[in-house]
Amino acid sequence: MRFKQPSVLPGFNLSLGYTLFYLSIIVLLPLSALLIKTSALSWEHFWQIISEPRVVASYKLTFGASLLAALINLFTGLLVAWVLVRYQFYGKRFIDAMVDLPFALPTAVAGIALATIYAPNGWIGQYLEPLGIKIAFTPIGIVIALTFVTLPFVVRTVQPVLQDLEHELEEAACSLGAGRWQIFYKVIFPTILPALLTGFALAFARAIGEYGSVIFIAGNMPFVSEITPLMIISKLEQYDYLGATAIAVVMLVVSFALLLLINGLQWWTAKRLGRVK
Amino acid sequence: MASTIQRSIVTTESPAVRYLLTGLALLFISVFLVIPLASVFVEAFRQGWRLYLAALVEPDAVQAIKLTLIVAAISLPANLIFGVAAAWAIAKFDFKGKSFLTTLIDLPFSVSPVVAGLIYVLMFGAQGWWGPWLIEHNYTIIFAVPGIVLATIFVTFPFVARELIPLMEAQGSDEEQAAIVLGASSWQMFWRVTLPKIKWALLYGVILANARAMGEFGAVSVVSGHIRGMTNTVPLHVEILYNEYNFVGAFACASILALLALLTLAAKSYVEWRGEQQAAADRRHAVEE
Numbered sequence: 001m002r003f004k005q006p007s008v009l010p011g012f013n014l015s016l017g018y019t020l021f022y023l024s025i026i027v028l029l030p031l032s033a034l035l036i037k038t039s040a041l042s043w044e045h046f047w048q049i050i051s052e053p054r055v056v057a058s059y060k061l062t063f064g065a066s067l068l069a070a071l072i073n074l075f076t077g078l079l080v081a082w083v084l085v086r087y088q089f090y091g092k093r094f095i096d097a098m099v100d101l102p103f104a105l106p107t108a109v110a111g112i113a114l115a116t117i118y119a120p121n122g123w124i125g126q127y128l129e130p131l132g133i134k135i136a137f138t139p140i141g142i143v144i145a146l147t148f149v150t151l152p153f154v155v156r157t158v159q160p161v162l163q164d165l166e167h168e169l170e171e172a173a174c175s176l177g178a179g180r181w182q183i184f185y186k187v188i189f190p191t192i193l194p195a196l197l198t199g200f201a202l203a204f205a206r207a208i209g210e211y212g213s214v215i216f217i218a219g220n221m222p223f224v225s226e227i228t229p230l231m232i233i234s235k236l237e238q239y240d241y242l243g244a245t246a247i248a249v250v251m252l253v254v255s256f257a258l259l260l261l262i263n264g265l266q267w268w269t270a271k272r273l274g275r276v277k
Numbered sequence: 278m279a280s281t282i283q284r285s286i287v288t289t290e291s292p293a294v295r296y297l298l299t300g301l302a303l304l305f306i307s308v309f310l311v312i313p314l315a316s317v318f319v320e321a322f323r324q325g326w327r328l329y330l331a332a333l334v335e336p337d338a339v340q341a342i343k344l345t346l347i348v349a350a351i352s353l354p355a356n357l358i359f360g361v362a363a364a365w366a367i368a369k370f371d372f373k374g375k376s377f378l379t380t381l382i383d384l385p386f387s388v389s390p391v392v393a394g395l396i397y398v399l400m401f402g403a404q405g406w407w408g409p410w411l412i413e414h415n416y417t418i419i420f421a422v423p424g425i426v427l428a429t430i431f432v433t434f435p436f437v438a439r440e441l442i443p444l445m446e447a448q449g450s451d452e453e454q455a456a457i458v459l460g461a462s463s464w465q466m467f468w469r470v471t472l473p474k475i476k477w478a479l480l481y482g483v484i485l486a487n488a489r490a491m492g493e494f495g496a497v498s499v500v501s502g503h504i505r506g507m508t509n510t511v512p513l514h515v516e517i518l519y520n521e522y523n524f525v526g527a528f529a530c531a532s533i534l535a536l537l538a539l540l541t542l543a544a545k546s547y548v549e550w551r552g553e554q555q556a557a558a559d560r561r562h563a564v565e566e
Contacts, residue, residue: 004372008454010463015366019378022359026430027384030396033406037399076305083302087295095303097542101310103485104538104545106492108512109531112519113313116320123316124308148309180290209389212494212512216519229391233499236395241404248392259387263380 034252037245049246054222055231059250062228065139066207069146074200077154078192084155085162099155102148107212114145115216137219142227145214146207153206154199161195161273162188194269201265205258209251317535321528332518332529340507341514341530344422348510349490352429356486357479360437364475367438368445369453379442385434393431394499397424420502425510428496433489437482444478445471448559474559477552484548488541492534 004012038046049055083089084096102110117123118135125135135141165188173183211229219225226234228251235244289295322329332338363382367375385393399405401418411418418424452474456466472479494512501508509517511530518527 004370007370007450008457009369009450010457010466011365012370015362016370016372019359019363019366022362023378023381026427026434027381030400030431031384031388033399034392034396076302079298080302080306083299086289087299089299089303095306097546098306098310100542100545101314101538104488104492104541105314106494106512106531106534106538108494108515109317109492109534109538110313111494112515112527112531113316113320116524117313117316123312148313151309205387209387209392210495211389211391211498216516229389229495232391232395236398236499239404241399241402244395245399248395251389251392255387255389255392256384259380259383262387 031252034245034248037241038249041242041246045242046246049243050250054226055228055247057223058226058228058231061139061142061224061226062208065142065146065227066204066210068143069150069207070200070203072143072147073150073154073203074196077151077199077203078158078196081155081158081162085159099152102151107149107210108216110148111145111213111216114141114148114213118144118217136217137225139225141217141219142214142225145217146210149210149213150203150207153203154196157195157199157202158192161192161269164273165191191272194265194272198262198265198269201258201262205255205262209255314535317528317531320524321532323528324525328525329529329532332523332526333533335526337509338511338514338526338530341509341511342533344425344508345491345510345512347422348426348429349487351426352433352490353483353486355430356433357437357483359434360441360482361479363438364441364445365471368442369450382435382438385431390432390493390495391499394428394496397427397431397500401427419500421508424500425497425508428500429490429493432493432496433486436486436489437479440478440482440485441475444475448474474555477548477555481545481548481552484541484544488538491537 041049080095080099084092084099115122115136118125118128118141120126120129120134120136122136128135133140135144169187170183173187178186209229211227214227215230218227218230220230228247232244232247232251235241235247290298363378367379398419400407401411401424402408403412403419405419416423418427452470453466456470461469491510492512493510494516497510498513498516501510501513511534515527515530515534518524518530
């Protein structure tokens with residue numbers, strides 16, 4: 001196959017050329033700076049930096065909290081998508097628009113709002129304090145902030161699939177004697193599973209890199225409530241560029257792996273739903 | 278936008294289950310979305326109108342707003358042009374490596390904002406690749422406005438392209454090819470045939486990119502140096518005020534951003550609706566042909 005199929009349309013060279021040029025100077029070149037800078041390190045030195053106890057503690061916190069937040073959103077996202085697609089209620093359009101709020105609201109604003117609400121004297125925190133539940137400045141606060149930030153992902157990936165679900169399948173199952181729960185478990189759930197997993201992966205990927213909404217509520221104490229992006233910034237502030245780049249490379253590799261996983265899941269979703277890409 | 282499907286009585290849950298699920302969903306949305314949003318405005322006005330307005334006209338705040346607007350005004354057109362060029366190349370032509378290119382364009386979405394800022398520091402910072410050269414020639418990129426613009430361009434990079442590519446692929450090239458055959462020049466074809474078809478998706482991408490550009494925190498935090506009155510965007514200014522325990526000031530500035538978010542949501546809904554209208558009209562035309 002030739003490089004490009006022949007076409008009557010103009011502008012291929014110009015548009016592709018500009019695209020590659022812009023992509024290279026804005027994205028590829030800077031990202032390669034990261035990798036090249038790290039390649040100056042020997043493997044042992046690199047390993048030593050990324051396996052420092054404090055850094056490892058931050059991995060555990062970041063990945064653990066992100067996983068938890070993505071799991072919470074897996075269930076609540078399905079719930080919200082289900083309710084939005086299948087039920088009628090007053091204010092539905094408003095709720096539907098609000099689901100996108102975490103995409104539109106700057107992370108710093110979300111950060112200070114959540115920190116204020118869940119502080120010991122905050123809107124919600126004041127009721128939990130007497131029960132001994134501390135949210136602000138603890139890992140729980142981080143999970144809550146990440147749940148906010150990744151809330152739309154599962155909802156928005158599952159909604160279209162639920163909407164396009166064939167009514168006839170459910171009716172057929174019902175006429176064959178299936179109960180409601182059976183219909184959900186055996187007919188609906190397998191159809192939405194790829195979308196659910198895609199939304200989960202998207203939420204997880206976003207959560208591990210999140211910075212702005214977490215640092216206000218987190219407390220940022222080393223070994224306890226310090227997330228990996230914050231570790232990178234601490235190293236930068238100490239002018240430890242090599243340390244910062246090494247940890248950044250770890251995050252980049254994980255991000256890239258997740259990106260490939262998500263692409264694969266989206267391809268599976270399209271295949272499962274019979275759409276040709 | 279969600280539309281309800283008419284359900285026959287056999288394929289929906291009992292009313293009790295429905296009310297329970299709806300109630301749970303509403304509770305979740307209220308606690309996680311509505312309450313934080315409301316708190317921004319309540320905290321901003323906690324000490325009255327006067328202090329609220331004073332916080333907004335304070336010189337550092339005004340500078341922050343100006344800087345945020347400048348950064349958006351530069352990064353949006355840049356990524357708009359890129360988005361259109363990339364969508365044109367990817368959607369209208371078939372070439373090797375096309376899906377790889379699409380994945381590369383999505384890369385900035387998957388990178389943490391802090392890493393996005395870091396990579397520019399590595400290139401242009403004092404110890405970076407071009408650091409010494411920049412210092413020699415008295416240019417500053419990191420800890421100055423150009424660095425903030427670059428970091429913002431990076432994080433808003435894919436928005437327009439991602440909206441346009443699926444749409445242009447679905448629309449096909451028939452009309453453009455017809456225009457060329459009828460003798461239109463390339464620019465005529467683009468302005469009069471393609472652009473009207475994609476204008477709503479374009480606008481949608483710009484709205485999303487704008488929300489992200491004005492609200493970006495992590496990447497800008499790394500490259501900006503946090504110099505009050507000079508290299509602080511509104512989100513960074515909010516952080517500084519909050520860390521100084523100036524809560525009214527912090528929430529006052531945050532309320533502008535929250536207002537921007539609400540406008541973004543409204544504009545988004547409107548543009549989505551218009552886009553759907555246009556898509557429905559296109560389908561009707563296609564059937565009629």
